[in-house]
Structures are given as C-alpha cells and as structure tokens.
Amino acid sequence: MVGLGIAGCVFLACLPDDRLRNTLVFDSGCLGGDLARRYGSVVANLTCEQLSNAIHAIPRWKDTRLTVLEAQDPNTCPRLSDLCKQLCELMRPLLPMTTLHSQHIASISQIPGGWVLLTAEGASYTVTKSVICTGGEPRRLDYPKPAIPLEIALDAVALDSYIRPTDRVVVFGTAHSGTLILRNLRDMGCRDIVGAYREAPPFRWVRAHTPECPCHLIGGTGCHDSEGVKQESAAIADAIVRGEWPSVRILRTEGEEFVRAVMAADYVVYATGFQRRIPVIKGLGGDVLEARHDPVTGAIAPGLWGFGLAFPGQYEKPQGGTAPDIGLPGFVAHIQACLGGLL
Numbered sequence: 001m002v003g004l005g006i007a008g009c010v011f012l013a014c015l016p017d018d019r020l021r022n023t024l025v026f027d028s029g030c031l032g033g034d035l036a037r038r039y040g041s042v043v044a045n046l047t048c049e050q051l052s053n054a055i056h057a058i059p060r061w062k063d064t065r066l067t068v069l070e071a072q073d074p075n076t077c078p079r080l081s082d083l084c085k086q087l088c089e090l091m092r093p094l095l096p097m098t099t100l101h102s103q104h105i106a107s108i109s110q111i112p113g114g115w116v117l118l119t120a121e122g123a124s125y126t127v128t129k130s131v132i133c134t135g136g137e138p139r140r141l142d143y144p145k146p147a148i149p150l151e152i153a154l155d156a157v158a159l160d161s162y163i164r165p166t167d168r169v170v171v172f173g174t175a176h177s178g179t180l181i182l183r184n185l186r187d188m189g190c191r192d193i194v195g196a197y198r199e200a201p202p203f204r205w206v207r208a209h210t211p212e213c214p215c216h217l218i219g220g221t222g223c224h225d226s227e228g229v230k231q232e233s234a235a236i237a238d239a240i241v242r243g244e245w246p247s248v249r250i251l252r253t254e255g256e257e258f259v260r261a262v263m264a265a266d267y268v269v270y271a272t273g274f275q276r277r278i279p280v281i282k283g284l285g286g287d288v289l290e291a292r293h294d295p296v297t298g299a300i301a302p303g304l305w306g307f308g309l310a311f312p313g314q315y316e317k318p319q320g321g322t323a324p325d326i327g328l329p330g331f332v333a334h335i336q337a338c339l340g341g342l343l
C-alpha cells in the first residue's frame with residue numbers, strides 16, 4: 001500500500017488483522033498526508049459529527065472513542081490538523097502490525113502474478129497486490145505572474161509573511177479553497193483582490209436552500225449542487241455576493257476587466273483542483289500504462305487498485321451526471337465497497 005494520507009489510513013483500517021500483518025506500507029511524506037503536512041491550519045468543510053460518523057462507519061472503529069473530535073462541539077468544523085491528530089491516534093496500534101517503509105515509490109511494474117515496487121533509492125519489493133493512495137498536487141495554470149503556493153495562501157499566518165497588503169492578487173477558483181484564500185487576503189488588508197471563476201455561477205452553495213440564501217443575487221440555482229461551497233466557505237460567498245467585501249471583485253476568466261486584473265496583479269493563486277500524483281506504472285511488457293481507474297471497483301489493472309484523491313469513487317449529482325467523491329466520508333464508503341473485489 002503506497003501513501004499514508006487519510007485514504008491510505010482508511011484502507012489499512014478496513015483490512016482484517018491477518019491482512020495487515022502481510023502488508024508493506026510505503027510513504028515518503030507523513031502520516032495524515034497533505035492534510036497533516038500542508039493544510040493543517042484550514043478548517044474542515046465537514047462538522048465533527050460528520051467526520052466522526054465517517055470514522056465510525058469503519059467496522060474496526062465502530063465503537064471507538066474519538067477523543068480529539070469528541071472534545072469539540074459536534075456541530076462545529078474542526079481544523080484539519082485535528083482530523084489528522086484523530087487519525088494518527090487511531091492508527092497508532094495498527095501501523096506496527098504492518099511493515100512500514102519511509103520510502104518514495106518511483107515505479108510499479110507488473111510481473112506475472114504480481115507487481116514489483118521500485119523505490120527512489122533503488123530497492124525493489126515484489127508483491128501480489130498493490131494499492132496506491134498517493135493523493136494529488138494543486139493544478140497550475142500558466143499565467144505570467146508569480147504564484148503563491150496553495151498551502152501558503154490557505155494559511156493566514158504564512159500568507160501574511162509572504163506578501164504585502166499593498167500587493168494585488170488574482171485567485172483562480174472560487175470553490176472551497178478559493179473562498180478561504182479570498183478571506184485570508186481580505187483579513188490581512190489587501191485592497192485589490194480578484195476571485196476568478198471559469199463557469200457561471202461563481203459560487204455554488206451546498207447547504208439546504210432558504211429564502212435568505214443570496215444565490216438568486218447572482219442568478220444561480222446552485223443551492224443543491226453538491227460540489228459547491230459549504231460551512232465557512234458558504235458564509236464567505238454570502239458576504240461577497242451581498243457586497244459586504246468591497247476589496248474583493250469576482251470576475252469571469254474572460255473579458256477586458258479580467259485581462260487587466262491579471263496584467264496588474266503582483267501574484268496569482270491557483271485554487272483550481274488537483275492532478276493526481278502517482279508513481280510510473282508499467283505493464284507486463286515494460287510499457288508505461290496510463291493510470292485509468294474504474295471508479296466503481298477502484299481497479300487500475302489486474303492486482304492494482306487506487307483510492308483517495310488520486311483515484312476517487314464517484315457519486316450521482318442531484319442535478320444529473322457524476323462527480324468525483326473527494327473527502328473522508330466518500331473515501332470510507334468507496335473503499336469499503338471495493339474491498340470485496342480486492343481481498
């Protein structure tokens with residue numbers, strides 16, 4: 001199993017003890033993955049209760065006390081670092097059952113009846129089945145302006161030491177991360193901030209629609225769009241749409257005003273989603289395989305599966321079509337649904 005982010009942890013927790021004892025685990029980062037290493041200061045978009053329910057849906061943790069999450073109001077959203085602390089506590093007895101290597105897997109090559117994992121240092125391990133939960137890197141666009149790294153833009157303290165309040169910043173993306181970054185920039189006193197979106201409406205609310213919801217102010221019907229902003233992000237979108245944040249302009253990524261804003265910007269931030277971060281995968285003949293997975297079974301190739309941000313399951317959108325199911329509850333449901341075909 002490669003990758004000890006929240007998806008890798010969930011996968012290991014779903015394995016029976018005898019399988020855990022037979023599992024090699026590789027991670028070149030840290031327990032908790034990117035939520036621990038990069039985004040710990042961000043407030044989750046799910047409540048303590050929702051996160052606890054997801055964890056309790058894993059049979060081995062069904063009745064386990066969740067000391068970190070239960071210490072907080074169930075209706076509040078914890079910091080992602082708290083979610084990671086909780087997972088680390090839960091993983092403490094499980095990891096010693098596995099054989100853990102702090103190594104980067106450079107490639108995974110198919111052999112008859114199994115796979116060979118090659119580390120960056122040149123060590124190789126032969127296994128019968130492989131699971132990769134290696135997460136993703138923020139997607140970048142190619143505008144000719146210096147980019148503030150996503151993890152810095154999301155961390156108010158780091159952002160404040162990275163740029164000056166007089167800097168002009170264009171934030172690409174107005175979903176969860178984008179709205180939090182607009183808030184951080186405004187709170188540090190920036191006066192010329194642009195939130196750029198590609199497809200109207202700029203904000204899609206997830207929470208149940210109420211007559212007070214300002215979605216109608218932007219001609220949107222997004223209240224029931226499950227990919228949209230919720231919790232803290234939804235409150236930020238409300239304030240912007242009601243005109244309460246004059247330092248923030250919301251522009252579509254076309255037209256003169258947008259072009260001028262980019263030309264005048266000192267920095268840009270890309271909050272436009274993620275691209276998967278995966279080792280090279282080679283087939284039996286040694287050819288590099290395109291890592292296309294089946295979102296229903298998690299299978300990438302015979303004996304090779306992928307989960308988490310890099311290889312999510314999907315859900316039916318209420319308005320039709322499907323979308324990747326990113327987040328702890330989605331990972332738990334998907335991994336459990338796929339486990340039968342894997343063990």
Ligand SMILES: Cc1cc2nc3c(=O)[nH]c(=O)nc-3n(C[C@H](O)[C@H](O)[C@H](O)COP(=O)(O)OP(=O)(O)OC[C@H]3O[C@@H](n4cnc5c(N)ncnc54)[C@H](O)[C@@H]3O)c2cc1C
Pocket residue numbers: 002003004005006007008026027028029030031032033034035039042043044045046080103104105106133134135136154177277278279307308309310326327328329
């Ligand atoms: C700002 C932000 C807020 C979010 N908020 C929430 C939230 O509130 N609730 C929620 O449920 N989800 C949230 N998510 C979504 C999602 O849960 C995270 O993206 C999560 O980090 C994905 O977990 P993962 O295990 O798939 O990947 P990661 O966390 O990226 O973990 C992958 C691990 O694999 C390791 N790795 C990668 N490649 C290799 C290799 N070749 N060899 C060895 N090790 C390797 C990495 O070092 C890392 O430790 C948020 C995401 C972001 C960006």
